[in-house]
Amino acid sequence: MSRTQIASPSRTVANSIESERFTAAQKVAMAVLLTANFTLAVDFSILNVALPHIGDELGFATSALQWIVTAFTLTAAGFTLFFGRVADLFGRKRLFLIGIVLLGISSLAGGLAAEPGVLIAARVGQGIATAMVTPAALSLMTTMFPEGPARSRALGLNGALMAAGFTAGAVLGGLLTGAVSWRWAFFINVIVAAVVIVVAPFVLREPIRGARPKLDVPGAITITVALVALVFGIDNAGHHGWAQAATWGPILASFALFGIFFMIESWASEPLVAPSLLKRRSIAWGNTAGLLAFGTFTSLVFLLTLYLQQVLGYSAIAAGLALGVLGIGTVLGGLIAPKIIERTSAKTAIVAGLVTQALATVPLAFIGETRAWLVPVLALTFVGGVANLVAIVGYVVASTAGVPAEQQGLATGLVTMSQQVGIALGTPVMSALATGLAAAMLLPGLQFAIAVNAVIAFAAAILIAAFLVLPNSRTAPLPEGKD
Structure with missing residues (x-):
């Protein structure tokens, strides 16, 4: 057996260990992406405890308080597939930065809101920002690392912080509401967005894109409306029950739209989601x-x-x-x-x-x-x-x-x-x-x-x-x- 053959296993182990480690540049990039995703995960639950206080201060009817949560959930879930494809077509880094800017602006508007309409609009903006940033950040991670230990480690850190964010949001929302004001649930996002905007352009990288295909507009509109209808119906079930027409109507409509979407994709020359x-x-x-x-x-x-x-x-x-x-x-x-x-x-x-x-x-x-x-x-x-x-x-x-x-x-x-x-x-x-x-x-x-x-x-x-x-x-x- 040659020396090369004998040394091969040790080199393989060394290469495996090396592939699991992040470079200094990757560590900074991951810190930026993880910070953004953790912040967005917190936004799903940070206002739940504060809803009664917001209602009293801004004059929300009790029945309308659900829209503070629903406006965010509808847009975050409804637009995520669309923006995931936009990231492929027009650049993940670019979409990530646009989403962070939108998050900062909408959060500032929410923190300064003096009437219900402004707050709801701010939550819509936060939801769209989430639909932009989350898939863009995740795809930046998956293209930053080849399949293997390093990618699994990156996705593990992302999953851990996002899941922790859902839990931390409820705790942080209660603490902020009790100690300072519910408005700081928005202002914290502004601070995070400002830091990310300053750092991200210098540390985020993505592969050079090849030929840019056209965006499947009919497919994009259909799947977005289908997802919004589905989430709206589900959300309505949580507030008003499953026996209501306002619950099953949107859900059934979403099923029909999903069927139309798959027909569109089978016909489109450059589909939004390739059936294969x-x-x-x-x-x-x-x-x-x-x-x-x-x-x-x-x-x-x-x-x-x-x-x-x-x-x-x-x-x-x-x-x-x-x-x-x-x-x-x-x-x-x-x-x-x-x-x-x-x-x-x-x-x-x-x-x-x-x-x-x-x-x-x-x-x-x-x-x-x-x-x-x-x-x-x-x-x-x-x-x-x-x-x-x-x-x-x-x-x-x-x-x-x-x-x-x-x-x-x-x-x-x-x-x-x-x-x-x-x-x-x-x-x-x-x-x-x-x-x-x-x-x-x-x-x-x-x-x-x-x-x-x-x-x-x-x-x-x-x-x-x-x-x-x-x-x-x-x-x-x-x-x-x-x-």
Whole structure:
């Protein structure tokens, strides 16, 4: 055996370790991208606790308060696929910077708002900024690193901070509202946006784009309206129930529009979403896993927030701080997920994460009325948070693997869409289950909804184990329409 052959394994290990490390420039770029995504994740929940205070100060009718949240959710979810493709066509860095500027301007308007209309317009602006920045930032990450340990590590950090952001938003919103003013929930974004705008142009890089195809305008309009209608119907279900025409009308309309969208894409010479891309099982089933992972766990947090406040009697701020343990678990899950993926596969990470999440959720279906349950609840949600993030990082890796660089914006747009639709879908469904059986007491309804939540997580793991197929190569893009 030659010396070269003997030295080969050690060189392979050294190269693997080196490929997992970030260069100094990559560290700064990642810091910018992670800061932006964490801030946007916080925006999903930071105003929830403050809604009554905003209503009193600006004169919102109680029935109209939901629009402070809905205006953001509708635009963030509805436009994300469109802007994911725009990032591919016109530049991820450019779209990222435009989105950050819009975030700063709309947040400043929201912080200074003196009437309801201005605040709602500001939340729309924040939602559109989120739809721009999130897929652009994610595709900058996936094109910054080749498939392998470094990309998995980057996506793990991103998943950890975004999941922590959803939890931190509720805590931070309560603290700001109580200590200073709800307006600082907007002003913080202005500060972050100013810093990112100054630093990002000098540290963000993206591959040189080839020939620029045309934007599929009919497809873009159809899918955007379909997503807005779907999220509006789901959101309405959370506020007014599933039996209302205002719930099923938009949902049915969205299904019809999705059908029209797929017909448009099959006819278009340069489609917004190539049908062959959606036929890849890594993308279709990877995003299904993401939708269910986000839908089950974010809705579980909602159910446990009700339990801590309305059954155990904790204040909103105390409940938010208690669930901060969950935030620590999500960060840990995001850090260990890349190691699990590297040693096994993204599919194994998804299945193991969902199964562990379900196992941690099952005991919560037996929660009782005494505060002795607080410690078990926190311990189980910590474990569930770790497992959920392992599954989430796995789905992002699976859903972007084998996709050519020129389609990464679209792939990450699909990833972001599944995330946001999952968040929008989970809470109304679990809320309907909990309140539908609550009758005179809330606890039985919560127990039933949590049990269903665990079953969905188990079912998701079984589906992914059976149907998700990862690309054969970890480095080469897949041929069109192949797994």
